Amino acid sequence: MKPKKLNKGDKVAIVSLSRGLLGMPFAKHELDLGLKRLEEMGLVPVLMPNALKDMDYLFNHPEARAADLKQAFMDPEIKGIITAIGGDDTFKLVPYLMEDEEFINAVKNNPKLFTGFSDTTNNHILLNRLGLSTFYGPCFIVDIAELDKDMLPYTKDCFMRYFRNDDSFEIVSSPVWYNDRESFGPDQLGIPRKENKEIHGYEVLNGSGVVTGKLYGGCIESLYDTMTGSRYPEEKEVYEKYHILPTIDEWKEKVLFIETSEEKIKPEDLEKALLLFKEKKILESVKGIIVGKPIDEAYYDEYKEVYRKVFSDLDTPVLFNVNFGHAYPRCVLPYDRTVEVDYNNKKITVMEKIFED
Numbered sequence: 001m002k003p004k005k006l007n008k009g010d011k012v013a014i015v016s017l018s019r020g021l022l023g024m025p026f027a028k029h030e031l032d033l034g035l036k037r038l039e040e041m042g043l044v045p046v047l048m049p050n051a052l053k054d055m056d057y058l059f060n061h062p063e064a065r066a067a068d069l070k071q072a073f074m075d076p077e078i079k080g081i082i083t084a085i086g087g088d089d090t091f092k093l094v095p096y097l098m099e100d101e102e103f104i105n106a107v108k109n110n111p112k113l114f115t116g117f118s119d120t121t122n123n124h125i126l127l128n129r130l131g132l133s134t135f136y137g138p139c140f141i142v143d144i145a146e147l148d149k150d151m152l153p154y155t156k157d158c159f160m161r162y163f164r165n166d167d168s169f170e171i172v173s174s175p176v177w178y179n180d181r182e183s184f185g186p187d188q189l190g191i192p193r194k195e196n197k198e199i200h201g202y203e204v205l206n207g208s209g210v211v212t213g214k215l216y217g218g219c220i221e222s223l224y225d226t227m228t229g230s231r232y233p234e235e236k237e238v239y240e241k242y243h244i245l246p247t248i249d250e251w252k253e254k255v256l257f258i259e260t261s262e263e264k265i266k267p268e269d270l271e272k273a274l275l276l277f278k279e280k281k282i283l284e285s286v287k288g289i290i291v292g293k294p295i296d297e298a299y300y301d302e303y304k305e306v307y308r309k310v311f312s313d314l315d316t317p318v319l320f321n322v323n324f325g326h327a328y329p330r331c332v333l334p335y336d337r338t339v340e341v342d343y344n345n346k347k348i349t350v351m352e353k354i355f356e357d
Contacts, residue, residue, distance in 0.1 A: 001111040001131050003080075005355040006162045008042030010079040013072035014140055016051045016058055017065050018087025018119045021141060023052030029186045034145030041160075043080075048072060051084065062092035069097065069123070073106040079113065080162070085141045086118025086219075086261075091226065091235045094126055098242045107132055111356070113162060115139065115332070117325055118261060121218030122226070128216070128335050129244050133354070135162075136218060136257070136324060137332035147188045152178060154329035161332055165355040171322070171331050171348040173201045178328040179296050180262065193328065200300075200321050202346040205291075205307045207317025210342045212351070213287035215333050216246065217257035219325065221265065224273040227280070251285040255339050259292025259325030260303070267302040274310045283310070288317045288341050290348065292325035317343040 006012070014034075016022050022031055031052075038045045048068035050058065058065055072081045097103050107130045114127060114134040124134045138144065138151075138159050146152055151159065154174040161169070178193040217223070226245060229236030239245055246254065260270060277283050291307065294300055307318055319341060323331050334354040341348050 001108065002133050002354065002356040003111045003113045005165050006043065006080050006113060009044065011044045011046050011077050012038065012080040012082055013046050013048050013068075013075070013078045014051050014082055014084060015048050015065070015068045015072060016053070016084040017069060017093060017116075017123055018083075018090040019085060020053055020055040020058030022084040023054055026185070027141065029189060030141050030145040030147070030184065033147070033189070034140050037144050037151065046078060059089070062089070063096050066093040066096035066100075069093065070100065070103040070106065073103065073110055073112065076110065081112060081114045082144070083116030083120045083123070083139045085139055086116070086120055088119055088231060090119045090122035091232065091238055094122070094238050094242060094244065097126060104130060115162070117330065118219050119222050121222035124218060124335055125226075125244055129242075133334055133336045135332050135334055135354075138330060143330070147181070147184065147190070148192045149190055152193075152329040154323065154331070158329075158331045161354075165353050165357065167353060168349060168351050171333075171350065173321070174198060174323045174329050177293065177297070177323070180328065202322060202348075203304070203320045204343050204346060205304055205318040205320050206311040207288070207315055208343050209317060210340060210344065211255065211288040211317065212338060212340045213255035214253050214336045215257060215339050216254040216335060217333075218259075219261050220258040220270070220273050221261050221263065223258070224276060227276060248281060248285055251282050252287075254286045255288050255290065255341055256282070256286045257290045257292070257322075257324065257333055259327075260294055262295055262326050264295065264298040267299055267306050270299075270303060271306045271310060274306065278310060278314075283316055284314055286316060288343065289319070290322050290341060291318060291320045293321045293323055293327040295326040295328075317341070319343060319346065319348070322348065
């Protein structure tokens with residue numbers, strides 16, 4: 001199911017589905033800035049009832065987070081949903097949502113734009129299982145509320161795609177990338193991030209040719225946790241109970257996108273995750289793989305060697321250093337939309353409209 005594009009005057013819900021940073025006093029300047037930016041775009045931001053609850057409350061009450069998402073889908077006046085930020089325990093919402101027929105029917109009867117990244121991977125793959133195409137893209141705190149005088153240009157251009165319904169579009173490499181901020185305090189308002197020239201562009205680490213498939217993926221740590229329960233032991237059981245992840249036959253339709261988080265995992269941990277995907281025959285089943293740029297280019301060369309090593313006996317093509325996920329700036333990847341990846345010419349093209357006409 002495709003949602004409808006955004007139009008000026010539309011209401012958009014702001015939800016805190018993972019870490020409850022948005023309501024903390026130290027984030028008030030980011031809250032105010034983000035709301036102002038959305039209003040300047042012509043949107044009407046709506047803070048869901050629990051979006052500004054503190055970190056402890058939201059950690060201890062996943063049912064409150066789930067209730068906000070349900071309300072956003074059930075409200076016919078809300079046309080889009082923007083996540084506040086990621087975290088690490090969004091999976092706790094799954095039982096509340098997958099056992100709620102009202103929520104399930106709301107998603108199916110009222111498909112609407114949903115955007116975010118990081119641990120929001122959990123929300124994306126749940127909504128995907130219910131049949132909704134969502135967007136691995138900008139979130140509220142670190143994108144809409146970018147502390148510089150405006151959103152990062154590449155990220156803003158990609159976010160504005162939510163207001164259009166192009167027949168197709170290319171996902172190009174950003175000419176620059178930015179370091180993560182050491183501080184997000186009020187003293188950083190109007191202060192630009194450190195900017196770096198992109199010297200690598202897209203890099204092919206394995207295979208060749210042109211593949212076409214349906215986009216699917218997310219943060220590799222989040223996906224790894226769904227399969228292993230390594231962070232929260234009950235997580236694996238939750239995903240198995242509700243059959244959230246694709247079957248092998250479903251993986252065969254996918255172009256898998258994966259990226260690493262701000263935790264800057266060690267190369268050996270990346271290899272461990274990839275080897276699990278390999279053991280489950282995911283890496284050999286998918287049409288191709290695109291890999292996000294590592295944040296701050298941490299372990300850039302080391303990660304490349306890991307991919308080369310893991311895929312050395314596979315034909316699956318791998319494209320590295322794409323601007324999505326945790327690194328700045330970031331593009332928009334639409335789940336389940338047809339993408340063509342030309343590994344010979346290092347080109348990514350979304351081949352269909354991402355919204356309902």
